[in-house]
Amino acid sequence: MKIVAWVATLVFALDQVTKWAVVHGMSLDTRGLIEIWPPFLTFRMAWNTGINFGLFSGREDMTRWVLIAVALGIVLFVLVWLRRDPPGWKGLVSAGLLIGGALGNVVDRVLYGAVADFLNMSCCGIQNPYAFNVADIAIFAGAIGLVFWPARSGGKTP
Template structure:
């Protein structure tokens, strides 16, 4: 498959999954309604986030929100798209990771532009072991992409170290 088409498809899939899930939540939940998926460990709660990750920046004035939650993300996402299209040496794992990050980023920026806020609805609480804030598929895409990049960098470093031996 053509590399650029592969990139576009991966980004579009990330955006589509996120946007379809948000439309479904807005249509099937009342605001702040909580539905248990797996006991109290995995729940869905419909909220709107006026800030960034975990509501950070929601108390900023409108000018700062415009700069840090719209303009800066659009510039960064645009650069990353340019980078992955131009950098043909990227391994497949890194390419997929960047597509997840871009797709999730675009999906949340889209929400901020269209709705003025981002729809969130997932919450995980595994007792004292692991607990999240309320998040969405776009957040999950970005986080997964970052984990994949970290994992890939360790693999590449190990491979480079082995080649030195």
């Protein structure tokens, strides 16, 4: 479980530092757009009050607290699952990615009422209108990792 704690802490810290640096340090919250390496990488400010791609973004205050509860519930579920049937080190790293990312987005919802998304990437003539953040990357990678490297027993009870 130490691996989970270290990875989660690192992801959480990296997420919060990058959000602060870009949103407040580079004033993306007032500038709206900073071209870093167009079109491959731009910083585009998006306050996401919903889930991925802004889904369920209506009724912000209720949605905010429901999504905080859901994220904390998922973190608790993963921690209980890890205790009952621990995976190998790859699964533990994946769990840490997911937990750290989820907690990073929870902090945004508590502090700002929305998740600060700023990374926007496009390529090959396709213009991506969506933004994301380090926590989103970690959540996605962690969830995929838990699918590929599940618990050691494969869900079987001894």
